[in-house]
Amino acid sequence: MTRRTLAVVSAGLSQPSSTRLLADQLAAATRDELVRRGSEVELRVVDLREYAHDVVNNMLTGFAPAALRDVIDTVTGADGIIAVTPIFSASYNGLFKSFFDVLDSESLVDRPVLIGATGGTARHSLALEHAVRPMFAYLRSVVVPTAVFAAPEDWSGGTADGALRGRIRRAAGELADQVERRLPAAGPADPFALTTDFLQMLGRGDDDAAVTPPGRTGAPPAPDSARAGSPPG
Amino acid sequence: MQFGVFTVGDVTVDPTTGREPTEHERIKAMVAIALKAEEVGLDVFATGEHHNPPFVPSSPTTMLGHIAARTERLLLSTATTLITTNDPVKIAEDYAMLQHLADGRVDLMMGRGNTGPVYPWFGKDIRAGIPLAIENYDLLRRLWREDVVDWKGRHRTPLQSFTSTPRPLDGVPPFVWHGSIRSPEIAEQAAYYGDGFFANHIFWPKEHTQRMIALYRERYAHYGHGSADQAIVGLGGQVFMRRNSQDAIREFRPYFDNAPVYGHGPSLEEFSRETPLTVGSPQQVIDRTLGFREYVGDYQRQLFLMDHAGLPLKTVLEQLDLLGEEVVPVLRKEFAALRPAHVPEAPTHASLVAAAGGAKDSTVHAVDDVTGKAPEGATR
Numbered sequence: 001m002t003r004r005t006l007a008v009v010s011a012g013l014s015q016p017s018s019t020r021l022l023a024d025q026l027a028a029a030t031r032d033e034l035v036r037r038g039s040e041v042e043l044r045v046v047d048l049r050e051y052a053h054d055v056v057n058n059m060l061t062g063f064a065p066a067a068l069r070d071v072i073d074t075v076t077g078a079d080g081i082i083a084v085t086p087i088f089s090a091s092y093n094g095l096f097k098s099f100f101d102v103l104d105s106e107s108l109v110d111r112p113v114l115i116g117a118t119g120g121t122a123r124h125s126l127a128l129e130h131a132v133r134p135m136f137a138y139l140r141s142v143v144v145p146t147a148v149f150a151a152p153e154d155w156s157g158g159t160a161d162g163a164l165r166g167r168i169r170r171a172a173g174e175l176a177d178q179v180e181r182r183l184p185a186a187g188p189a190d191p192f193a194l195t196t197d198f199l200q201m202l203g204r205g206d207d208d209a210a211v212t213p214p215g216r217t218g219a220p221p222a223p224d225s226a227r228a229g230s231p232p233g
Numbered sequence: 234m235q236f237g238v239f240t241v242g243d244v245t246v247d248p249t250t251g252r253e254p255t256e257h258e259r260i261k262a263m264v265a266i267a268l269k270a271e272e273v274g275l276d277v278f279a280t281g282e283h284h285n286p287p288f289v290p291s292s293p294t295t296m297l298g299h300i301a302a303r304t305e306r307l308l309l310s311t312a313t314t315l316i317t318t319n320d321p322v323k324i325a326e327d328y329a330m331l332q333h334l335a336d337g338r339v340d341l342m343m344g345r346g347n348t349g350p351v352y353p354w355f356g357k358d359i360r361a362g363i364p365l366a367i368e369n370y371d372l373l374r375r376l377w378r379e380d381v382v383d384w385k386g387r388h389r390t391p392l393q394s395f396t397s398t399p400r401p402l403d404g405v406p407p408f409v410w411h412g413s414i415r416s417p418e419i420a421e422q423a424a425y426y427g428d429g430f431f432a433n434h435i436f437w438p439k440e441h442t443q444r445m446i447a448l449y450r451e452r453y454a455h456y457g458h459g460s461a462d463q464a465i466v467g468l469g470g471q472v473f474m475r476r477n478s479q480d481a482i483r484e485f486r487p488y489f490d491n492a493p494v495y496g497h498g499p500s501l502e503e504f505s506r507e508t509p510l511t512v513g514s515p516q517q518v519i520d521r522t523l524g525f526r527e528y529v530g531d532y533q534r535q536l537f538l539m540d541h542a543g544l545p546l547k548t549v550l551e552q553l554d555l556l557g558e559e560v561v562p563v564l565r566k567e568f569a570a571l572r573p574a575h576v577p578e579a580p581t582h583a584s585l586v587a588a589a590g591g592a593k594d595s596t597v598h599a600v601d602d603v604t605g606k607a608p609e610g611a612t613r
Contacts, residue, residue, distance in 0.1 A: 063437055066507065194418070198424075203368075
């Protein structure tokens, strides 16, 4: 059974939060769909409110405090992301944007993402399309076609089981499709991994025979034990 | 093991008085700090290099040359020399000159500089930072090691039959460290040449330092310079001390809260937990510093940042007294007791000359254009 993780990022500020409620419903629907298709799913829910100070500190100092580091690793290492924000002043709120701003810009490339938003009126709904979707396009994530917006009327008795539920189910199916198309995520990328060797950086990658590091002869490196005690070159 | 101080050379308002020193005062303060470092028995003084306000040290070799003339024993270094925006030819000349004037008490640390606007002022692009560092440093090495250089690269005009003068003192170039916070390419560069690697360490979680040093050590061994634990490692540290740790915290807090780099962000307590910053008693500084060894291994150089964020000179000099009299003597003893015999000390001019088989004058004498002959007795 394939094991999948879904990171559920909610930028809701009030508690309880309708943004979190929408995030939970999107998460449950996606999980159910993946489980139905035979995957084992782990949901990792992130309420950004709990890390608001850490996010700002990260912007000011350039590094993530330990608790935020774990959250970043959770999000960048997930198979799929459900990202939900309240709409403030015609766009995502600052907390939502700030969190994605402190991620490495390459860390969500090709990652399936389902976007959702809540707002005080349905007239905010296209903010998902003109603000949230372009941000993930910049990050080169794969945003599923259905973005889910929930206005106050969507939560009221008459519609809660109707249109919103249908959109959630459709979006969850699309995210499950994208997750299933990919191999399970290998976890967050290692920012300290060396991806090139020195001769390539020096532009001499082709004539490997001619170049040996200074401070030693052309002989291939001996085992460490043979060189113990030799001075640094 | 070497101990010393490194300074950024920032001109910053003292938040407790609202007073901002002049550039002149700051420059003189940096010199006073260097002289104090020698007086209290530290080994190294390293100055930053910057080309924009609020920083004063745009001309490190001028300052270090002056300090060289006023000290006897202090090793003069940089933190860092901008290998990206400086012409490597000028670095080769300037630091060879300094090496002669200081009788070999010189090494330097290469860094890229992280201030975007500075690059275009020197005709460079910050996005090419790593390629610039790689190409320029490779040329710098050749300029110090080959009397006549023919060279062509991507980032500077070609050289034909160029001799960088003066030639390095005793035929031995200064030892070089490479500084980087989180670019594995620079750890690789240091490892390739068998040079030192310096982790800034301060302002960042220790995990960054740990990963970079581990990579550098592994690649140092890979390139055949010695075993991983013989690689030459330096670390930064940031401390503020008073005999009573609560006094240290109370006095340092306004400087911390308003510091240019991290001010108005995390609390002093959070930053002390997340980074190597230690504000407390001399004993706390000793304990924390000894702890660095547990995640980087035995290392060769420890530099402390003592003078930023608007701390007045008087306070900095008091800090240096505590560092030199109470902290470093204990650290020297403890680190030495822990270090295995096969782990070397940081190279110095004397040790490099010895390794090269002794001092030799490497003066390149001019050749007469008409007769093609060198002056009587000159050697090439």
